[in-house]
Amino acid sequence: MSKDSVNDLVKKVKKKKRVTTCENESEQEKGEEEGREEQKQNVAPNTGNEHNERNEHNEHNEHNERKEKFYSKLKFDDLDICDSLKKGLRDLNFTTLTEIQAKCIPHFLNGKDILGAAKTGSGKTLAFLVPSINILYNIKFLPKNGTGVLVISPTRELCIQIYNVCKDLCKYIPQTNGLIIGGMSKNEEKKKFMYGINVLIATPGRLVDHMQNTKEFIYQNLICLIIDEADRLLQIGFEEELNIILKKIPQKRQTALFSATQTTKIENLIRLSLKKPIFIEVTTNIATVERLKQGYALVDQDKRFLLLFTFLKKNMNKKIMVFFNNCNSVQFYNDLF
Ligand SMILES: Nc1ncnc2c1ncn2[C@@H]1O[C@H](COP(=O)(O)OP(=O)(O)OP(=O)(O)O)[C@@H](O)[C@H]1O
Structure with a gap:
């Protein structure tokens, strides 16, 4: 342009x-004025030791409060998972489970389907990767068995983020992992399927393409399906692809579906994909700084x-x-x- x-x-x-984010200009200006006032208070120049100490004390309390909201009391070492995964988690400096992880992982390890409502940044990725990878490890799932865990996420960026965590987490376990996303060479992806991708992270469009055209892609032994950010998947328009995937993969499997919001379309997807799920909700918004004013x-x-x-x-x-x-x-x- x-x-x-x-x-x-x-x-x-x-x-x-x-x-604007406010209803009218004067309201916005008033808001901005209040914001400036608040900012002044928050970043007031140091006028003495007493003030400094009070600020430090408040910040310390706020930090502790946020930490308490984020973490549960459960440690990864206390979980009934293999030592190789525990070692991987230790290498990544993960010791204590977040709230969503503490609520999800034990149920998933017990064979239950999960319906998770959690805000971004709550630690969902480990909540589904740890138990699903542990399941594959326990049954000694081999590359020749194909894909045992399938994670579907709406965007390439999210898939790459999950894949990077998965790679690090699987450092000491024999199961293979891979990323299949739009924009990459299909031939290269075919080669990876020939070897076998046990834990597969994928965007729906490219996944359906391979399901329909790549005979090397073995998904008939799938054990765990993870649908990440279901609301965003439907918002982007992946309903048809999700329906195709759900028809093709085995019905006898475990599923976890995560969505920050609930809509009628998501209810349909839940009915289609989950069996008597355990509903898990984590409401604390730890992703946002508490003092931040928000509007939309x-x-x-x-x-x-x-x-x-x-x-x-x-x-x-x-x-x-x-x-x-x-x-x-x-x-x-x-x-x-
Ligand atoms: N048990 C934990 N201990 C310490 N940090 C953790 C733990 N679990 C996750 N994190 C960190 O918290 C951040 C958010 O985690 P994660 O990306 O899994 O959240 P998410 O809910 O999937 O968010 P998003 O939707 O943005 O990907 C990451 O930086 C991750 O490394």
């Missing part, structure tokens, strides 16, 4: 009532660009971090500013 057309768009949007704007797709562009232009002098859901958007906005 040329600079002129962008300027035209900006002019247009300026004429319209501006959508619901914007139609076609107005999103205009809103973001004007907002960023208006706040050029501030430090802002913007997250996008794909690489192309990041590139586009980076080129624009």
Whole structure:
């Protein structure tokens, strides 16, 4: 898009009532004023030792409180899992289970299906990797048996993140692991399937492609299915792929499904994929700094660009971090500013 057309768009949007995180400008200004006041209090210059100590004391308490909310009382060493996994966890400096891990892992090890409602950053990844990998280890699942654990996640980035944890965790165990995501060479992936990927982390589109076209992909022995971020999977439009996958994989298996929100579509997916699941909820939002003020704007797709562009232009002098859901958007906005 040329600079002129962008300027035209900006002019247009300026004429319209501006959508902001607050309902109107004066409210926003009031909010900003309060925010500045709060910021002043939080970062007030040191005026003496007493003030310093009080701040340090508060920060210390807050840190401890957050730690208590994040961690459970259970240690990985107390779990009924193999020593090789325990050693891998120790190498990664994981000693105490987070709340979601303490609630999920024992049930999954006992053969139950899991329906997890947990916010991002709660430690879901280990909550499903530790028990499912342990199951494969116990039954001595071999590369020639194909895929025993399948983790489906909505984006390439999330899959890579899970795969990296899985690789480190499996350092001392013989089971193989692999990543299958869109954008990679299918031939290379075929070679990996020929050897056998015991723990497979995949995006749904590429996974269905291999299920339909790669005879080397053995998924008939699948034991555990993990559906990560189910709400996002459906939001992106992977319903059809999920239905195909669920029809093809064995019905006799264990499943864990994680979703931050519940919708009718997710209820259908739950009915299709889980059997008498244990419902696990972790409500503490440990991902966000407690003092952070938050707001949001619901914007139609076609107005999103205009809103973001004007907002960023208006706040050029501030430090802002913007997250996008794909690489192309990041590139586009980076080129624009
Ligand atoms: N038991 C633990 N002890 C210490 N740190 C942990 C533990 N479990 C997870 N973490 C750390 O917490 C962070 C969040 O974990 P993880 O990525 O599994 O969360 P998540 O709920 O899957 O979030 P996301 O959806 O963003 O991936 C990671 O940096 C991870 O290394």
